[in-house]
Amino acid sequence: MALSCYYIRFMPPAKTKNGVVAVLGYGSQGKAIAANLRDSGYEVVIGLKSRSRSRVRAKRDGFRRIYTAREATRLASYVCIALPDHLHGRIYKQDIEKNLNPGSTLIFLHGFSVHFGFVAPPKNCDVIMIAPLAPGLAVREKYLSDRSLSAFWAVHQDYTGRSSRTTHALAAAMGFKRNRLVKTSFADEAVGDLFGEQAVLCGGLSELILSGFEVLVERGLPAENAYLEVAYQLDLIISLIKQYGIEGMFERISVTARYGSALAGKKIIDRSVKKRMGLLYEEIRAGKFARKLNRLTPQDIQALRKLVKERTSRPFEKAAKKYSK
Numbered sequence: 557m558a559l560s561c562y563y564i565r566f567m568p569p570a571k572t573k574n575g576v577v578a579v580l581g582y583g584s585q586g587k588a589i590a591a592n593l594r595d596s597g598y599e600v601v602i603g604l605k606s607r608s609r610s611r612v613r614a615k616r617d618g619f620r621r622i623y624t625a626r627e628a629t630r631l632a633s634y635v636c637i638a639l640p641d642h643l644h645g646r647i648y649k650q651d652i653e654k655n656l657n658p659g660s661t662l663i664f665l666h667g668f669s670v671h672f673g674f675v676a677p678p679k680n681c682d683v684i685m686i687a688p689l690a691p692g693l694a695v696r697e698k699y700l701s702d703r704s705l706s707a708f709w710a711v712h713q714d715y716t717g718r719s720s721r722t723t724h725a726l727a728a729a730m731g732f733k734r735n736r737l738v739k740t741s742f743a744d745e746a747v748g749d750l751f752g753e754q755a756v757l758c759g760g761l762s763e764l765i766l767s768g769f770e771v772l773v774e775r776g777l778p779a780e781n782a783y784l785e786v787a788y789q790l791d792l793i794i795s796l797i798k799q800y801g802i803e804g805m806f807e808r809i810s811v812t813a814r815y816g817s818a819l820a821g822k823k824i825i826d827r828s829v830k831k832r833m834g835l836l837y838e839e840i841r842a843g844k845f846a847r848k849l850n851r852l853t854p855q856d857i858q859a860l861r862k863l864v865k866e867r868t869s870r871p872f873e874k875a876a877k878k879y880s881k
């Protein structure tokens with residue numbers, strides 16, 4: 557350990573075309589972004605806890621320069637925070653703040669910790685955001701195929717006067733084409749992303765699906781049939797919406813489906829839902845959710861896993877697994 561610290565302190569940053577990027581964290585996004593940046597010509601060093609389980613995966617993926625977050629930060633001109641949001645504040649204070657090189661760039665993948673004030677970067681660095689609109693697996697897959705994924709970008713602090721250019725260069729190297737980048741602010745991305753995932757994409761949608769599933773099963777349909785009716789075709793409907801809009805989707809389903817859905821939709825998702833969504837938005841905007849998330853402990857995360865398991869049902873999960881291929 558002592559030897560590796562000595563080595564790092566006196567080893568000059570590697571000479572590469574683009575500079576050294578420290579990717580801190582090697583989870584969903586870290587793994588994808590580290591691989592994409594490396595394939596785009598950046599020298600990538602990984603920052604992880606000395607006993608992190610992610611070290612094995614990073615090594616298996618061919619990364620040789622794996623350090624602690626502190627050591628990796630010292631080596632880099634760009635520091636990408638691919639860490640769980642609720643830990644940003646603590647890890648930033650402990651490992652990053654004192655080791656950041658002046659003039660370096662802090663890259664966030666979500667506006668959360670900066671916008672809600674858990675991380676307060678020093679004045680002498682650029683602070684940018686490149687927030688992928690997809691899980692890490694897709695970020696890597698799309699980099700290797702058609703690079704058709706979108707991402708939000710924003711500059712929070714422009715110390716060097718070059719941060720927009722830096723953001724575009726890094727985003728391109730991560731696999732996001734210029735015409736797929738959407739300019740925003742840390743504030744809008746932080747609040748919008750939390751609201752979108754909680755109210756619609758993950759929270760709202762899973763409750764909608766499970767409620768439909770339960771209604772059918774409680775009235776005697778086999779669980780497998782119920783799954784096929786309320787969940788199995790979702791990706792096809794979503795892809796119609798993404799391609800043609802909601803109006804276009806309605807035009808492409810049967811008259812039966814169109815007539816029934818147009819009448820029933822508003823009965824199920826009525827005005828009270830929108831009102832509760834508004835309240836949820838206000839809680840998120842005011843930082844109430846952020847403060848709660850920031851206090852999460854490993855025990856809370858375990859309890860959360862149990863809660864999710866209790867809410868869903870084994871027959872649903874079994875059917876999902878059966879039809880997943």
Ligand SMILES: NC(=O)c1ccc[n+]([C@@H]2O[C@H](COP(=O)([O-])OP(=O)(O)OC[C@H]3O[C@@H](n4cnc5c(N)ncnc54)[C@H](OP(=O)(O)O)[C@@H]3O)[C@@H](O)[C@H]2O)c1
Nearest residue numbers: 581582583584585604605608609610638639640665666691
């Ligand atoms: N996941 C997504 O779909 C998605 C999409 C867009 C943006 N983002 C953003 O991307 C960022 C990363 O999220 P993620 O979902 O990729 O995270 P994640 O999958 O939970 O991965 C977290 C990584 O951080 C490591 N880590 C934990 N504590 C650490 C410490 N003290 N020092 C160094 N490394 C540590 C973990 O290693 P261990 O193995 O040791 O636990 C793991 O490799 C977040 O800001 C998130 O909002 C995520």
